Amino acid sequence: MAEQNNTPVATEKIKKMLERKKDKTKLSLRMCAHCTLCAESCFLFMTRGKDPKYMPSYKFINSIGKLYKKKGEVDRATLEEIGDIVWNDCVLCTRCYCPLGIDIPDMIALARSICRTQGVYRQYDK
Amino acid sequence: MVKAERKPLEEIKDSIKRYKRILTVGCGGCVSVCLVGGQKEVNLLNAELNVSFKADNSPKQIDGYTVERQCNAQYLEELDYMVDNYDCILSMACGAGVQHLAERFPGKPVFPGVNTVAIGIDKDIGMYEERCRACGECVLAYTAGICPVTRCAKGLFNGPCGGTNSGKCEVSDDIPCAWYEIYNRLEKQGRLEDIMNIRPPMQWQNTTLRTIIQEPYKERYAKEE
Numbered sequence: 001m002a003e004q005n006n007t008p009v010a011t012e013k014i015k016k017m018l019e020r021k022k023d024k025t026k027l028s029l030r031m032c033a034h035c036t037l038c039a040e041s042c043f044l045f046m047t048r049g050k051d052p053k054y055m056p057s058y059k060f061i062n063s064i065g066k067l068y069k070k071k072g073e074v075d076r077a078t079l080e081e082i083g084d085i086v087w088n089d090c091v092l093c094t095r096c097y098c099p100l101g102i103d104i105p106d107m108i109a110l111a112r113s114i115c116r117t118q119g120v121y122r123q124y125d126k
Numbered sequence: 127m128v129k130a131e132r133k134p135l136e137e138i139k140d141s142i143k144r145y146k147r148i149l150t151v152g153c154g155g156c157v158s159v160c161l162v163g164g165q166k167e168v169n170l171l172n173a174e175l176n177v178s179f180k181a182d183n184s185p186k187q188i189d190g191y192t193v194e195r196q197c198n199a200q201y202l203e204e205l206d207y208m209v210d211n212y213d214c215i216l217s218m219a220c221g222a223g224v225q226h227l228a229e230r231f232p233g234k235p236v237f238p239g240v241n242t243v244a245i246g247i248d249k250d251i252g253m254y255e256e257r258c259r260a261c262g263e264c265v266l267a268y269t270a271g272i273c274p275v276t277r278c279a280k281g282l283f284n285g286p287c288g289g290t291n292s293g294k295c296e297v298s299d300d301i302p303c304a305w306y307e308i309y310n311r312l313e314k315q316g317r318l319e320d321i322m323n324i325r326p327p328m329q330w331q332n333t334t335l336r337t338i339i340q341e342p343y344k345e346r347y348a349k350e351e
Binding site: 112 | 154158159161164192198200201204207251252
């Protein structure tokens with residue numbers, strides 16, 4: 001992640017971004033039946049000892065799901081945690097499969113976009 | 127992955143100087159990994175441009191935004207609502223990303239902020255070496271995993287040429303002769319016969335626009351045509 005920064009989180013900006021995809025996010029979170037069928041479509045899940053933290057559903061529920069449920073009212077530590085999930089546990093290869101049609105990559109991408117606006121992003125020279 | 131280098135500041139300035147409001151768009155893909163066009167580099171470039179334009183008494187509004195991958199239309203959507211606020215776009219992505227942006231926003235001038243150099247490998251953080259030129263005609267199977275297109279100055283399929291000199295290329299003593307290396311590696315692997323047959327010349331498929339459809343998807347896209 002980016003260097004520690006103490007800038008206050010611009011929650012209004014996060015809310016605006018959430019609002020833009022509110023319907024899709026809400027529907028996706030409601031639709032997830034926790035069936036775990038998405039798990040085996042994730043190569044990280046398959047190659048890292050089937051650790052549940054790599055399940056696509058876990059990743060999207062604990063990233064955009066968290067932001068949505070908290071209505072964007074998150075602190076920097078939470079954003080860092082979300083950043084860790086969406087960058088370190090997901091490469092956004094877009095290969096994850098949901099039998100109910102949830103667009104998990106789009107949800108993860110939204111979480112990444114929100115993190116980026118707050119200065120939380122992956123740095124490849126660290 | 128694709129490797130790129132940032133363009134000189136003066137060249138970038140020259141391309142955007144006539145515009146007042148500039149959006150620098152980073153890419154979270156390959157150019158982030160090679161430390162040239164990600165969010166961090168967008169912030170750095172914008173800071174440099176701001177200082178430089180101010181020093182020229184020509185201050186501008188320069189903002190930055192980084193999308194996941196400029197080569198994927200899905201990730202360009204988030205720019206739709208913001209590009210109207212700018213006079214031009216400065217893309218920090220590879221050539222594919224720049225063109226994709228220009229295609230999506232045909233009414234906006236889109237300028238490249240980086241030079242796309244190669245498909246390469248990571249030697250170290252910030253150090254990359256070219257390995258592939260996407261010629262579309264991979265011959266690595268018979269050249270012992272050494273690409274003659276990338277590493278031979280003449281791109282020969284049947285080498286070495288008369289310019290090979292004690293393992294070096296005639297272009298420079300610092301450049302190893304690719305065909306000398308190919309020979310040595312094949313000899314070590316006991317398969318020198320792989321280069322005994324004359325190979326047909328390169329078809330230079332990469333001089334025309336190519337569309338890649340992976341085998342399992344051919345039927346699907348054939349139906350759509």
